[in-house]
Amino acid sequence: MVESRETLLGLGDIRFDRPRRTLYIILIYAILIAGALVFLLPLFWLITTALKENSEVYVFPPTFIPHTFRWQNFPDGWFYEGMNFPRWLWNTVFITGTVTFGAIVAASLCAYGFARIKFPGRDIWFMMVLASIMLPGAVTLIPLYIMYNKIGWLDTFYPLTVPAFFGGGAFNIFLLRQFFMTIPIELEEAAVLDGANRFRIWWQIMMPLCKPALATVAVFTFQGVWNDFYGPLIFLTNPNKYTLALGVSFFRELYNTQIPLMMAMSFLMVIPTLVAFFFAQRLMIRGVVMSGLKG
Amino acid sequence: MAVASKISVNPIPSRPSVWRRLMKTKQRRDTVEGYLFILPVVLGLLIFTIGPMLASLYISFTKYPILRSPEWIGVRNYVNMVTKEPNFWQACRVTITYALTAVPLGILGAFLLALLLNQRIRGMNFFRTTFYVPTIVPAVASAVLWGWLLNPDYGLFNAVLKSVGLPTSRFLGEPDSALPSLVLMSLWGVGGGMVIYLAGLQGIPESFYEAAKIDGANSRQLFRFITLPLMTPTIFFNLVMGLIASFQYFTEAFILTQGGPLFATYFYSLMVYERAFRFTQMGMAAAMAWFLLVVVLVLTLLVFRSSALWVFYETEVK
Numbered sequence A: 001m002v003e004s005r006e007t008l009l010g011l012g013d014i015r016f017d018r019p020r021r022t023l024y025i026i027l028i029y030a031i032l033i034a035g036a037l038v039f040l041l042p043l044f045w046l047i048t049t050a051l052k053e054n055s056e057v058y059v060f061p062p063t064f065i066p067h068t069f070r071w072q073n074f075p076d077g078w079f080y081e082g083m084n085f086p087r088w089l090w091n092t093v094f095i096t097g098t099v100t101f102g103a104i105v106a107a108s109l110c111a112y113g114f115a116r117i118k119f120p121g122r123d124i125w126f127m128m129v130l131a132s133i134m135l136p137g138a139v140t141l142i143p144l145y146i147m148y149n150k151i152g153w154l155d156t157f158y159p160l161t162v163p164a165f166f167g168g169g170a171f172n173i174f175l176l177r178q179f180f181m182t183i184p185i186e187l188e189e190a191a192v193l194d195g196a197n198r199f200r201i202w203w204q205i206m207m208p209l210c211k212p213a214l215a216t217v218a219v220f221t222f223q224g225v226w227n228d229f230y231g232p233l234i235f236l237t238n239p240n241k242y243t244l245a246l247g248v249s250f251f252r253e254l255y256n257t258q259i260p261l262m263m264a265m266s267f268l269m270v271i272p273t274l275v276a277f278f279f280a281q282r283l284m285i286r287g288v289v290m291s292g293l294k295g
Numbered sequence B: 001m002a003v004a005s006k007i008s009v010n011p012i013p014s015r016p017s018v019w020r021r022l023m024k025t026k027q028r029r030d031t032v033e034g035y036l037f038i039l040p041v042v043l044g045l046l047i048f049t050i051g052p053m054l055a056s057l058y059i060s061f062t063k064y065p066i067l068r069s070p071e072w073i074g075v076r077n078y079v080n081m082v083t084k085e086p087n088f089w090q091a092c093r094v095t096i097t098y099a100l101t102a103v104p105l106g107i108l109g110a111f112l113l114a115l116l117l118n119q120r121i122r123g124m125n126f127f128r129t130t131f132y133v134p135t136i137v138p139a140v141a142s143a144v145l146w147g148w149l150l151n152p153d154y155g156l157f158n159a160v161l162k163s164v165g166l167p168t169s170r171f172l173g174e175p176d177s178a179l180p181s182l183v184l185m186s187l188w189g190v191g192g193g194m195v196i197y198l199a200g201l202q203g204i205p206e207s208f209y210e211a212a213k214i215d216g217a218n219s220r221q222l223f224r225f226i227t228l229p230l231m232t233p234t235i236f237f238n239l240v241m242g243l244i245a246s247f248q249y250f251t252e253a254f255i256l257t258q259g260g261p262l263f264a265t266y267f268y269s270l271m272v273y274e275r276a277f278r279f280t281q282m283g284m285a286a287a288m289a290w291f292l293l294v295v296v297l298v299l300t301l302l303v304f305r306s307s308a309l310w311v312f313y314e315t316e317v318k
Helices: A018-050 A054-058 A073-078 A085-116 A122-134 A137-150 A158-165 A170-180 A185-193 A198-209 A211-227 A230-235 A244-254 A259-279 A281-293 B002-006 B014-022 B026-059 B076-083 B088-117 B124-136 B139-149 B156-163 B175-187 B191-202 B206-214 B219-247 B251-256 B268-278 B282-310
Strands: none
Touching (some): A018 B124, A073 A259, A085 A122, A085 A170, A085 A244, A170 A211, A185 A198, A198 B026, A211 A281, A259 A281, B076 B282, B088 B191, B124 B191, B191 B219, B251 B268, B268 B282
């Protein structure tokens, strides 16, 4: 059941005698199971509330399993009068897809330049890219808002999508650069001898070799954009242009007594990020780790 | 051009030869190609970061109600901000309080969780996933959900407190408990930091522990003199990023409390948002944003300075 050597709280390997070890393992499992229950309870509550009758959410003590599973909450919320969830889903998918595509192309180009080509000024630009991670968004937001207003971009998707093509996010550049630097330079040298130029090396050697890294960037970007609230809140005003994040909060503002429907719509919003996570779990955790450790 | 016209027999236009001249040396070619590759981010930084930064610095010295053109008023925005703006210091206090509670608690929680999850026993991957999943829930969905969990009358939290005989709380509905409630919410997301610490812990070479044990170190000493020092760079990174993020805390407060009750959760970024987009005082909003930038810079520098005292780097000769 258990491997012979345990690592006790990061203290390296400690060998216990049998009874003490069993006791220790039981204790660890008890803590872990209790913790896991606490962490999962909010999500469980989201789902269970999404399936309750509206009246059932007000009973005391609260019921953990709905008396009757009201699946109708999902279509009821989705097609709620005055709301436009199908439209919002499409808007979100469009914005998310465009940004993810733009980020992958732009960030990988830039990352290749930073990782593989030596030229004057490179390190300064790279430092500036890294420094921009720390910049509070509010500082650039106001002039950008004014500029978008002047060129008629307010209430369009351009402010949310176009910037992605200009660099694709400092974090993504950093992440891909780290990956590119692990690819043996000999591969490139061989390609140069065969007459390939840099662009071809990027496209035909680096990109295929870095598929896991690109997938990581794609998943992170997807989640970041899917979850973004601040950007759409500021740049979009017409309810037809809303994203799901704005839509869910709009719904909560107008109908804050429709608890089960609100939970159902929130749950729908969580599903794609959960699915993406379980597909790319290993990639994502590696990405978090790489970006977090080498900062 | 002169060169090109001399060899007029050559039907090829002058452009390739200019190109070839530019590409003469490998170094020059590298420079051109390098900048071509990083062109997107160079343009991006200029258009979407550096340009707007300078513009907002200028705007912060003007009166700019967006519909009319900006009017230079010197430092009046900054002076008014700290003297007349009624809730400026309240916003600072709320934001700092949040940063000084949520960030250390988050680091502590994530670190302890990572220690707990760094053991080779069966099913550990399941637990790691479980603690990480809350961090991928969208902020809006999480705010909607927690608003309901913390509902004073029908929420799960109070139901549990009541059933075990503990005093209930109004949570987000009362000034004293609103900010702690948001901190509590933020702790649901400690899984993000946990993953990073976990990787750090697994990166510590086992030989370090073995060598120390041969020298007779006990488990407390192993933790104090090996685990903890080797984790300080990771803790440091999380501290810096956590502080910066918490100074920009917005979504949950905007959705759940709108800064209330009685400005108890009036975060700095809520204030900037209101100035800019509710009252369209762009000059004042820009001044507030720049003030925040300076504070973040100073704070980051301070943390970096202090890091020499407590962050351990392996290259260091002691």
